[in-house]
Structure formats: structure tokens, C-alpha cells
Amino acid sequence: MDLSSEAISPDVADTAPLTRREIADLLPEVPDWSLEDGRLCARFACKEFCDAVTFLREVAVFSARENHLPDIGIRKGRFVDVAWCTYAVGGLSRNDFIMAARLSEWLRSRQGANL
Numbered sequence: 001m002d003l004s005s006e007a008i009s010p011d012v013a014d015t016a017p018l019t020r021r022e023i024a025d026l027l028p029e030v031p032d033w034s035l036e037d038g039r040l041c042a043r044f045a046c047k048e049f050c051d052a053v054t055f056l057r058e059v060a061v062f063s064a065r066e067n068h069l070p071d072i073g074i075r076k077g078r079f080v081d082v083a084w085c086t087y088a089v090g091g092l093s094r095n096d097f098i099m100a101a102r103l104s105e106w107l108r109s110r111q112g113a114n115l
Contacts, residue, residue: 003101017091030100039083049077
């Protein structure tokens with residue numbers, strides 16, 4: 001099953017974070033993402049600051065729908081960093097990989113966007 005079509009698990013607080021092996025097995029399924037400081041991260045380049053702000057808001061709304069929120073920031077005025085980590089489990093959960101896959105798929109579907 002494709003990660004992006006999997007359901008988000010609503011209650012992961014009582015589960016353990018993914019193991020290094022599980023993370024290594026899932027990383028190839030989200031090729032646009034990398035592991036940095038224990039988080040699943042990607043950087044998106046926008047044309048200018050206003051585009052970055054718009055994109056940041058869109059990512060926020062997109063993730064709020066699933067109630068699984070990333071860390072989001074703007075760097076150098078036009079780069080949007082998105083990082084997934086499930087703080088409730090103290091590391092990465094399958095939900096983080098599902099949301100990364102969904103965000104990548106969503107971005108591919110809007111290929112002509114101002115990014």
C-alpha cells in the first residue's frame with residue numbers, strides 16, 4: 001500500500017518511536033525527504049518571500065486537516081523547511097512518513113505552483 005493512502009493513526013502517544021531499521025525501510029518511500037536530527041525533513045524553494053509565506057500557510061492548513069503538524073520555517077527569505085517528528089512518542093512515527101508522502105504527492109499534483 002502506498003504510504004500516502006494510509007490512514008493517520010489518531011492516538012500514537014502510547015506507542016514506541018520507529019526503530020532505525022523501520023526508518024531505513026521507510027525512507028526510500030519518501031525520496032524527497034531526508035533524516036536530520038531525528039526528524040524527517042525537506043526544504044522547498046519558492047520564488048520570493050511572499051510565495052514562501054503562502055506556501056507555509058498552505059502546508060499548515062494541509063497538515064491541520066489530519067491533526068498531525070510539522071515544524072515549519074522560512075529560511076533566507078524564500079526557502080520553506082518542513083520537518084516531521086511525533087513529539088508524543090519522542091521520535092518518528094509512521095504518521096510522519098505518511099504525512100511526508102502525502103505532502104510530496106500534493107505538491108506533485110500542483111506542479112505549476114509558484115515554488
